[in-house]
Amino acid sequence: MDFHHVSVLLNETLTGLAIKPDGIYVDCTLGGGGHSHAIGEQLSAEGMIVGLDQDVAALQAASKRLEDLSCQVKVIETNFSNLKQALLNAGIEKVDGFVFDLGVSSHQLDTAERGFSYMQDGPLDMRMNQSGALTAEAIVNTYSSEELYRIIWEYGEERWAKRIVEFIEEARAEEPIVTTGQLVDIIKRAIPAKVRQDGPHPAKRTFQALRIEVNQELQILHDAFVDAVSMLNPNGRIAVITFHSLEDRITKQTFKELAQGCTCPPSLPMCVCHNVPTVKAKNKAIEPSQREVEENPRSRSAKLRVAVKL
Template sequence: MEFHHISVLMEETLSALITNPDGIYVDCTLGGSGHAKRIVDKLSSKGRFIGIDQDPAAIAVGKARLADAICRVDIVNNNFSNISKILDELNIDYVDGILFDLGVSSHQLDVAERGFSYMQDASLDMRMNPNQDLSAFDIVNKYSEDELTRIIFEYGEERWAKRIAKLIVEARQVTTINTTGQLVDVIKRAIPAAARREGPHPAKRTFQAIRIEVNNELDMLKDVFTDAVTRLRKHGRLCIITFHSLEDRIAKKTLQNLAKTCVCPPRIPICICKQEAQLKLIGKPIAPSENETNENPRARSAKLRVAEKL
């Protein structure tokens, strides 16, 4: 099965994540198994790897690519928001490292029929889990103008959100918007010509926003990062790779809060929360090298954050 995906920040991630070759490691976003293959190659026969993904295509590829691993391998078709339940079902209390590589895999973007890409005409879909009900078609054709404005502005950080939402609603009153190509045409009409000539593709932000809404990508992040920390053993590592400012902001704030010894409001003169730091932050966020971004332009916006369990 062809599943082309170039994993970003590979060496930096492996160096930060793996502290014990006999340990247990979780890749919460298995994808094309790029990171996973390198992780299992560094584990001994006593080690264990758990790969999680909600995309059946990723599960099939993971099973094939990791079949010759000398460590124990468990491939789980589930959403990483259920990480604690998944580990419970595997009878695992604590692990030595957890990796989140967020965003869309190259495979999902490149396979036209998945409907993630504004560069290829296909049915509006964008579901990472093809078995879920909500799709991009539902959002584009059924959300109110106010709802569309909100998600395009908040999740896409698109300055023309209100105008784009208005034209989507007008267009679907004439005919149902069935394809990515139809949606791109509406977005292009909504954005003034001068604005279209500068910056990224005019549909990039709106497609990002709809994808985030379809897959509930942001709402779960704070809770799942916190859950992941509770499942790390002492000195275990948490690695989070983000690709846009919204998810990176959540990762940064969550890790900072878990590394604090007090979260009381500034107006309170003495600490009453009694919070103990659960993490220490390891270094500054790591960005891809110039060589990596030249070889893989999709890596441009990536950031790796690393923290260690206290």
């Protein structure tokens, strides 16, 4: 099975991580292994790359791809929300760099039966972890109209959310919505033709919203970043690549929170919160070059943020 995935902002990520040849680096979203392989090429035999992923197909493909590296390689089947425990279980207490690439891998998008793609017909699934209980089909057919509206409006930032939900309700009253093709047709009917002429695919935002809900993507980000930073060595780095504004906002806010010192009101004569900054982070995100966007259109919305452990 070809698990082809073009790593976005690859050189910028490597620069941001400031790799030490004998360091330990953790790729929290192993996917096709692109970032891991590029990091591993800069490591000596003493260095180590650890890859985490909850997708068994990804782990198998990436393990194969990383075989030619001369550094130590460890792959662990887990969601990055468990990164701290998973690393401690593997005997790793301190790390020199973490990378999170929060996009769906090209392989997942291109495999119709995974149900992530609005370009190909397949079952409405969208589970990153295929043993998970919740699917996109269950959400579309069983969530109340209020819940559906909230998800599509909040997670998809879709301004036609209300109409889309009305059309979904109408359709599911006739028969269950079980394929991506069915859902795409419903969304296309809901969004006026004039609006559909410009901009991204009309189903893009709704599919994004469903994927985030299925995999509980936003809920786990803040805590995972905090856990990662707690395991970094001094001067260790955390690099996060996001693909939409919600993920980027959580990343930016978490870094800001970790970079903040005293939070006491200015009126207090002395500090009682004892908060000390744990990271230093640049305020501006790094975006792909025009050339990268032309070569890989999927990188268009990507942003990279890096924080350094103090």
